[in-house]
Amino acid sequence: MTEKNFVPRGQLSPDESGRVSWTAPSNIALVKYWGKKGEQLPANASLSFTLSHCKTETSLEFEPLRSKNTDIDFDIFLDGENIVDFRPKIQSFLLKIYKYFPVLPHYRYTIRTSNTFPHSSGIASSASGMAALAACFTEMEALLSGGMEADFFMKKASFLARLGSGSASRSIQGSIMEWGEHHFIPGSSDLYGIPFPFDLHPVFHTYRNTILLLETGVKQVSSSRGHELMKGHPLAGPRYEIAGNHIEKLCGVFKTGDLDLFVEIVEHEALALHAMMMTSRPSYILMKPATLNVIEEIRSFRNQSGIPVCFTLDAGANVHVLYPKEYEPGIMKFIQDQLVAYCQNGHYLCDRIGEGIQRV
Numbered sequence: 001m002t003e004k005n006f007v008p009r010g011q012l013s014p015d016e017s018g019r020v021s022w023t024a025p026s027n028i029a030l031v032k033y034w035g036k037k038g039e040q041l042p043a044n045a046s047l048s049f050t051l052s053h054c055k056t057e058t059s060l061e062f063e064p065l066r067s068k069n070t071d072i073d074f075d076i077f078l079d080g081e082n083i084v085d086f087r088p089k090i091q092s093f094l095l096k097i098y099k100y101f102p103v104l105p106h107y108r109y110t111i112r113t114s115n116t117f118p119h120s121s122g123i124a125s126s127a128s129g130m131a132a133l134a135a136c137f138t139e140m141e142a143l144l145s146g147g148m149e150a151d152f153f154m155k156k157a158s159f160l161a162r163l164g165s166g167s168a169s170r171s172i173q174g175s176i177m178e179w180g181e182h183h184f185i186p187g188s189s190d191l192y193g194i195p196f197p198f199d200l201h202p203v204f205h206t207y208r209n210t211i212l213l214l215e216t217g218v219k220q221v222s223s224s225r226g227h228e229l230m231k232g233h234p235l236a237g238p239r240y241e242i243a244g245n246h247i248e249k250l251c252g253v254f255k256t257g258d259l260d261l262f263v264e265i266v267e268h269e270a271l272a273l274h275a276m277m278m279t280s281r282p283s284y285i286l287m288k289p290a291t292l293n294v295i296e297e298i299r300s301f302r303n304q305s306g307i308p309v310c311f312t313l314d315a316g317a318n319v320h321v322l323y324p325k326e327y328e329p330g331i332m333k334f335i336q337d338q339l340v341a342y343c344q345n346g347h348y349l350c351d352r353i354g355e356g357i358q359r360v
């Protein structure tokens with residue numbers, strides 16, 4: 001498929017008003033997307049667990065305008081409050097999707113959104129937020145065009161979500177998503193994410209992710225800036241090659257359930273992401289002392305207990321602890337005894353692998 005497939009072919013009838021509402025979860029990358037090209041296309045393929053509890057719920061009300069607007073007319077409410085800070089991000093998203101949704105300026109929009117996780121948690125809401133909004137616009141298109149085939153709905157939602165935030169393309173379906181063209185993954189595309197197309201060992205059906213909130217402030221360097229700094233980064237080439245190899249290896253792991261290899265690859269990916277930041281020009285460090293302490297604790301607990309628990313990191317200081325469901329009681333005790341002390345105000349979030357967007 002190409003971009004052209006996402007431009008509606010038939011006429012959309014711009015005279016109906018309506019309301020659609022979707023939830024979308026966050027996701028945690030196992031193989032990280034870091035570096036982009038073209039119009040929000042990934043420099044390397046990535047693979048993620050779709051989450052379940054950390055999600056955004058968004059409703060979109062649309063009302064036809066008497067004459068087409070030059071600007072896109074919208075209001076955005078977060079938890080019932082009209083939030084001006086969000087406007088530029090939404091405005092830029094709307095301008096990007098315009099090409100693929102030509103009736104956009106014929107309506108006025110009211111967007112109401114809320115997250116299940118606290119704003120101050122340092123958990124990025126861009127993946128779940130953009131995915132929920134993209135699902136709303138996709139349903140709006142489906143309504144105006146008299147229907148849309150289910151598989152295409154998912155692809156279009158992921159395609160639009162990607163234009164808002166790359167990683168959002170992986171928040172549409174579950175339970176494992178792949179985004180970015182990769183020779184080993186049939187149907188993979190830079191334009192949208194797809195559900196992992198191979199057999200999945202049962203251990204991965206119920207995987208757990210506990211997010212330790214170590215640093216809840218605003219990041220010093222945004223992800224957009226981080227992606228930009230990959231251009232001309234001397235280690236970019238090897239990094240993209242390693243990410244590609246990791247995707248291939250993880251396909252095997254997902255089949256066999258080889259958790260030792262899973263742990264090795266996932267932790268390598270997390271540290272490679274931060275290594276890119278630490279060796280870019282200018283360089284920067286998003287990990288905090290608590291991040292390193294927690295990593296040490298997890299590794300020593302794993303060595304002593306033999307439990308295949310591992311960590312991964314986002315573009316921030318918080319640590320995602322990943323483990324199979326059967327070890328939950330032991331890991332929760334370990335978190336309480338050893339790791340909560342590093343969390344800001346003792347806060348952490350418990351999540352698990354999940355299924356993607358849902359109509360409300």
Ligand code: PMV
Pocket residue numbers: 028029031032033034046126165166167168223224273314315
């Ligand atoms: O989707 P963005 O542009 O916010 O980039 C996110 C990048 C990472 O979260 C660090 C990695 C990933 O693949 O999700």
